[in-house]
Amino acid sequence: MLSANESTITYDMTRAHSADIWFLKLRAWTWGITASVAALCIGNIAGVFGINIFGMLFELISEIIW
Numbered sequence: 001m002l003s004a005n006e007s008t009i010t011y012d013m014t015r016a017h018s019a020d021i022w023f024l025k026l027r028a029w030t031w032g033i034t035a036s037v038a039a040l041c042i043g044n045i046a047g048v049f050g051i052n053i054f055g056m057l058f059e060l061i062s063e064i065i066w
Contacts, residue, residue, distance in 0.1 A: 046053055 043053065
């Protein structure tokens with residue numbers, strides 16, 4: 001049976017090697033930077049084509065509220 005209780009989770013966390021934690025942090029930073037750059041690029045490209053993302057979002061929210 002695949003069940004996890006507090007003692008098994010604690011045991012697994014104490015066995016985690018510091019290099020494993022470092023690689024998890026590296027992976028999180030890599031994906032965070034990649035997502036940020038992609039969002040900035042998509043926003044700039046949308047602006048070139050005249051797509052106002054914040055304007056559309058504001059109109060959608062104002063229609064929902066009012």
